[in-house]
Amino acid sequence: MTDETLATQKKDLSNQWKKIGEQLWLKYYKILFACKDTAAACFSGNKRTLHSNIKDELEKQRKAWNGAFYPFYQGYQKIGIHGLRLTEKRIKNYDLQKYLKSTDTVLDIGCNTGYIALEISSSITKVQGLEINPCLINVANLVKEHLKISNAEFSTSSFENFSSKKQYSVILSLASHETWDNKSTFTFNEYIEKVAKLCLPRGILVFETHDLRTEDVPRMLSVLQKDFELEVQKKLEKEHRLMPERMLFVMRKR
Template identity: 30%
Template structure:
């Protein structure tokens, strides 16, 4: 097999929407600039084999070709049938070697790889369905980064994308065009919301300690819960989507963590075994996929009941610039909601946090609250949404105590 790595094109793609805080991405960019030709071409051949013979990546990176061309559908079916039989898989790879050689040639017009790289280099992130471009862009980015500088993570990455593929086909209403909502630079997944960078912006990580118990409601694919487990004593994470929970479980297993627990559950019916020092509700008082739509006071009352005396609630909004009509994802009525919230929790501080991706994302309001000893029948609300959505820094030091 002989293929050439289009280094300049791949560099240009990775630099379109950079993540400067992502160490693996920075290492990948540096390596691309120093690769000798022989090593580069060998890596490109491995990468082409990885994506062009994996049904999950074929469908994620070339969705139109896979749906429109019978020969692609037949190839995908053959690969799926032979995936688990060693001899059959080897034969499928041998049978497809010439096809990979042809379609992996990025220098030839109208090959799969040439079309993909052209699209990722020049495509409009705002075009088409929400996240349609970015889902393909970040999938490719993750494959390239792990192939270049984290080969020990390629098996985990492939398993994660396999679970995202199952979610897309079996769950319905997947977030972010089927791509990962949460990212985790530690394992090579960029995500729409990069976990480490996101947590640094919230500012509470140094404040956590090994005596604290933490609950994350709606943990998505579990990357944030896993990162929190590096500081807290116990982290429990609840999520209704079983495919995302499995991503959290296999990632925690790969990182040898034993103090984070994932549960598949509908939060409105879930009953915990303990109360928690810190409860996280990040844009989960209703969900865009329609799988959670609890009446707001019932939701807040349950949060209060889950929190230890003197414990903390860390709350992230949906769209605080919305019309406030009560639609899913619309927190333009957050003042009204905080008339309720502050009967249960005392507002400590808040700040806006900026979106991470170049389209289809919004700035969010992050709020720090503390559990009241008793629920108050009424309270003079401290939240002023009009003022809060102008501030991108805390007014005080909410985690200094």
């Protein structure tokens, strides 16, 4: 597949996802998810307040954020939020707990609403979530406070601008190496080069592709294997019928 063909396909899919985002917020969420979330929230006044605050943040995002719109992209059963990609199911699909230790420090690049970071926080020492969209970081902090989690931190920053004096024993790059709205400016080589610098020797990288229709997997693996050894490669089960097929790589830093 040529670079020009890939670029055209990605542009087409980007436009499709923008339309899907608006449709989900204006129609699909209200019909399918809202009734489930309302039922879950009825059991707890605190949860009702949390849901209301989350929805307020997502409405702010829809009106003010000049980029990809994520209306309940991530779901989190623990707090009664039903999204396209359920956090608990993703963690199981990735077999993520297998690669985590109590001493681990984790970086979650493009953490979205931070649900995966929050869910794994009890298994590790500390997790740092990184997300360019401030509305999604606000949601992450709302849920962090609700769940009384103290070892998770969330920062509003692009990966390009992120800096850290420390390295991490586990890095999560879950469909975050580029964005549909073209807010990411790194080439794939530049992205992986920075990931490698942030990863401790013999540390773990859990890497998820985007839609396999637009990814040059052999080329990606070639770049990844300059700094990492491949331990696991598998095609992922879809969390929802609207989601594309993706591939997961578990890599170890050389």
